[in-house]
Amino acid sequence: MTHQRKRIEIVVEAVRAAEVTDLLDRLGATGWTQLPVLAGRGRQGVRRGGDLSGVLDNVVIICICGATVAERVIEAREELLGARPAIVNITDCQVLRAEHF
Amino acid sequence: MTHQRKRIEIVVEAVRAAEVTDLLDRLGATGWTQLPVLAGRGRQGVRRGGDLSGVLDNVVIICICGATVAERVIEAREELLGARPAIVNITDCQVLRAEHF
């Protein structure tokens, strides 16, 4: 048996990741995971991480949450977009443990 | 033309990743991919990878499989949860090549 949840995926500059995770925390998310990004292309052109300054580094933040928290994230879009994420996408997913998310 | 499959995503401590991939192998998964994790927040609080000991490092394991293997993973939940994953989520996906998964 599994339980319906939402998977939010946000690509954002590493230096602004805490703005996003702080917002997720405040909106009631029970957790999140950050992955490193090697390179990307977006509206600002191609960027590659790993330079000495680190200013071009992006991260992916993954947050599994219930529909209520996901709805709050969508409603907080102005604040979320203030961190200038390259991508915010949300997919439906199933989780094994209802109590965790 | 595409084919319906399942995408299983598991976040687990790097030191326990082999428990998960061995289980996936045994349940008939044809492959999996491991990604590094920078940091995460969950029920045990915030953890950051990259310390010298490596004991806090997590990884993301992604496995694309058919419904039958995904069902087996759900049924093997006790064994899977024995590796103490932070997250197990399953989404529907489409793949290009039916013969690969």
Added chain:
Amino acid sequence: MTHQRKRIEIVVEAVRAAEVTDLLDRLGATGWTQLPVLAGRGRQGVRRGGDLSGVLDNVVIICICGATVAERVIEAREELLGARPAIVNITDCQVLRAEHF
């Protein structure tokens, strides 16, 4: 309010990643993100990145796009598969900003 898009995820050797991103660019994708891979198992057996030669390194390419671009990617399957990706999977997702993808 959110907008329906597609999330394409491609696992491919790092040395062939540009073949994939060039194809995505040509097919009209507005961006993509590359993540590092630690290890994987597929039809060629287990491979681990990070060796000195780098020849075994894989990357994950994530591309959020509209249904039209996703359809073009599926139609360009012969060219895409020429880069010998280990995985190509497509999921439905929602995005906050229609104008970005």
